[in-house]
Amino acid sequence: MATDSKRIVLAGVDEHDLTKLADYESIGGYSALTKARAMTPQAVTDEVIASELRGRGGAFFPTGRKWSFVPKPDQNPNPHYLVVNADESEPGSFKDNEIMARVPHRFFEGCLIAAHAVESRHIFVYIRGEYTGPYEVLVSALEELETRPDLRGDVTIVVHRGAGAYICGEETALLESLEGKRGQPRTKPPFPAVQGLYASPTVVNNVETLATVPAIIELGGAEYAKLGVPDSRGTRVVSISGHVERPGNYEIENGLSMRELIYGLGGGIPNGRTLKAVIPGGSSTVILRGDEIDVGYDFTSLLKLNTAMGSAGVIALDDRCCMVQLGIRVSEFYEHESCGKCTPCREGTRWMTQILRRLESGEAVQSELDLLLDVCDRINGKCLCPLGETAAIAVASYVDKFRAEFQAHIDEAGCPFGDSSPLHDVPAPVSLHASSPAAAEFV
Amino acid sequence: MTTYYDEVQELKQRYPDRRSAVLPALRLAQAKHGHLSTDALRECAEAIGTTPAYCEAVASFYDMFHLAPVGRHLVEVCTNISCALVGARQVLEAFEQELDVTAGETTEDGAVTLRPIECLGGCGWATIVAVDHGYRTHVQPDDVPGIVQELRDGD
Numbered sequence: 001m002a003t004d005s006k007r008i009v010l011a012g013v014d015e016h017d018l019t020k021l022a023d024y025e026s027i028g029g030y031s032a033l034t035k036a037r038a039m040t041p042q043a044v045t046d047e048v049i050a051s052e053l054r055g056r057g058g059a060f061f062p063t064g065r066k067w068s069f070v071p072k073p074d075q076n077p078n079p080h081y082l083v084v085n086a087d088e089s090e091p092g093s094f095k096d097n098e099i100m101a102r103v104p105h106r107f108f109e110g111c112l113i114a115a116h117a118v119e120s121r122h123i124f125v126y127i128r129g130e131y132t133g134p135y136e137v138l139v140s141a142l143e144e145l146e147t148r149p150d151l152r153g154d155v156t157i158v159v160h161r162g163a164g165a166y167i168c169g170e171e172t173a174l175l176e177s178l179e180g181k182r183g184q185p186r187t188k189p190p191f192p193a194v195q196g197l198y199a200s201p202t203v204v205n206n207v208e209t210l211a212t213v214p215a216i217i218e219l220g221g222a223e224y225a226k227l228g229v230p231d232s233r234g235t236r237v238v239s240i241s242g243h244v245e246r247p248g249n250y251e252i253e254n255g256l257s258m259r260e261l262i263y264g265l266g267g268g269i270p271n272g273r274t275l276k277a278v279i280p281g282g283s284s285t286v287i288l289r290g291d292e293i294d295v296g297y298d299f300t301s302l303l304k305l306n307t308a309m310g311s312a313g314v315i316a317l318d319d320r321c322c323m324v325q326l327g328i329r330v331s332e333f334y335e336h337e338s339c340g341k342c343t344p345c346r347e348g349t350r351w352m353t354q355i356l357r358r359l360e361s362g363e364a365v366q367s368e369l370d371l372l373l374d375v376c377d378r379i380n381g382k383c384l385c386p387l388g389e390t391a392a393i394a395v396a397s398y399v400d401k402f403r404a405e406f407q408a409h410i411d412e413a414g415c416p417f418g419d420s421s422p423l424h425d426v427p428a429p430v431s432l433h434a435s436s437p438a439a440a441e442f443v
Numbered sequence: 444m445t446t447y448y449d450e451v452q453e454l455k456q457r458y459p460d461r462r463s464a465v466l467p468a469l470r471l472a473q474a475k476h477g478h479l480s481t482d483a484l485r486e487c488a489e490a491i492g493t494t495p496a497y498c499e500a501v502a503s504f505y506d507m508f509h510l511a512p513v514g515r516h517l518v519e520v521c522t523n524i525s526c527a528l529v530g531a532r533q534v535l536e537a538f539e540q541e542l543d544v545t546a547g548e549t550t551e552d553g554a555v556t557l558r559p560i561e562c563l564g565g566c567g568w569a570t571i572v573a574v575d576h577g578y579r580t581h582v583q584p585d586d587v588p589g590i591v592q593e594l595r596d597g598d
Contacts, residue, residue, distance in 0.1 A: 088564050089561075089562060089564065090562070091561075091562040092562075096564075097564050122459075128564065130563050130576070133577075160466070163469070164505045165505050166562075177466070179460060179463055180462035180501065181465075183504060198459055239566060239567055240567065241528075241566035241569060242525050247568070248567040283524060315524055317528065330524070333523060333561055336561060422528050422529070423527050426531065427522055427532070427535060427546050429506070429560050432506075432510075432511055432547075432556065433503055433510040433511055
């Protein structure tokens with residue numbers, strides 16, 4: 001049975017300062033690495049396959065299988081790379097932030113075990129540029145690790161900082177960015193396992209995925225797989241935010257009900273308001289109505305509702321929120337973050353924003369609601385990466401679940417919520433590439 | 444005293460391909476010049492061994508690089524969903540009022556640039572404001588005068 005207090009990734013954080021190597025070792029840290037290095041790379045991969053661990057970045061791909069796709073060194077003599085996706089940028093997700101800040105050594109231990117499994121001696125951690133706090137924690141943990149050749153072995157670890165681009169969380173865009181280019185996704189295949197970083201075999205794993213690996217080696221894959229529910233084994237660090245009493249990161253056993261997440265762990269909706277909707281897995285996922293939360297927080301249960309755990313960013317919205325306004329904010333985000341490579345995404349997200357703005361201001365006519373869904377449909381499945389598609393799916397789900405509210409914007413020639421909704425008139429981001437007249441005087 | 448050129452050579456050693464050092468080299472150049480001016484891009488290109496145009500093309504892709512001048516301090520208010528839900532717009536408006544600028548602008552004395560920014564990954568500690576890249580959590584409009592004063596005192 002799923003529980004709310006099973007700690008694997010964040011185990012020991014309240015009792016110890018696990019940013020320190022000595023403290024981490026005092027609770028058995030790095031013993032899984034020693035154990036793994038005594039095993040063959042194949043045996044380590046087999047344990048992870050047995051654990052049924054799936055990627056915690058959002059795509060949910062079986063981790064052990066991903067590792068097994070990497071050619072053996074005798075099949076491909078190029079260096080093998082392990083690249084960590086620490087570019088957490090999905091609105092609603094802040095779990096990797098806390099994992100890196102609180103259990104950097106568990107994370108590095110997982111990296112070193114993974115490197116052993118895929119026979120790599122080069123690890124690159126691509127951390128988003130804005131994460132200055134976690135970056136500093138990683139750098140000092142790495143400095144400690146450098147003094148311990150018995151742990152680091154002959155593996156080099158480079159922490160590489162991004163510079164502000166959501167798209168670099170997409171693995172091929174991340175690899176482009178790490179190669180010093182604009183972060184635009186590549187066509188797949190070839191997949192990174194075959195031709196990734198510098199056209200060499202590369203495994204790209206998420207921070208939480210790797211921070212889970214030491215426990216799998218320690219417990220054994222089969223034992224780890226006893227946690228959670230079928231298709232979603234083990235635990236998940238869930239980020240809860242928005243209209244809840246106690247927002248924050250909570251590590252849960254997969255399968256816990258979403259009601260428990262919001263009303264139990266999250267403490268319910270503040271100020272006596274009621275729950276209107278929940279974004280279950282970051283802004284890229286299909287929204288749930290407030291009455292759809294009696295569902296397990298796991299892959300299969302959410303799939304039945306056509307949605308996903310994604311990167312485990314749960315956002316609660318109370319009854320004051322306007323769904324058209326939500327659509328504008330989400331659409332503007334993806335419009336801003338579209339890399340511009342594929343036309344349906346670059347142009348489509350802009351169209352979505354424009355139509356939604358017309359709906360909000362009351363200028364839209366009936367046919368524009370259909371036009372909005374048509375634009376969404378023309379993005380889906382027509383781009384190299386999922387960025388535009390997730391924007392389209394998310395916004396189309398707001399129309400699907402709250403159609404009457406969208407219709408009311410047309411019928412009443414304006415927004416029924418207006419300024420009473422906290423999402424009213426929220427400014428979109430600004431890039432600082434164009435000259436500001438005031439600043440120019442101070443060159 | 445290590446020069447910019449030497450620092451970039453050291454960065455290049457970390458990667459199998461020198462071009463991977465472009466992002467960290469641009470970051471250093473921006474820190475040195477305040478923004479990525481023509482001179483900054485030229486210096487970066489020379490140190491990496493590429494063209495200024497290549498460096499500019501890369502820099503213009505990323506939000507943390509500034510091809511135009513910015514204030515000595517940068518105040519970035521997250522206005523994505525979770526922050527917006529708990530009042531990010533009011534926080535941004537308080538900064539606009541306190542600094543007498545519109546979001547996206549720099550104060551007349553060149554001290555502070557204010558901008559709304561996309562999700563900073565601190566949704567559970569909303570509203571997040573990055574002040575010179577350091578996160579301030581649970582920021583309320585009432586906290587804004589104090590933050591601005593702190594920046595002015597530090598100048």
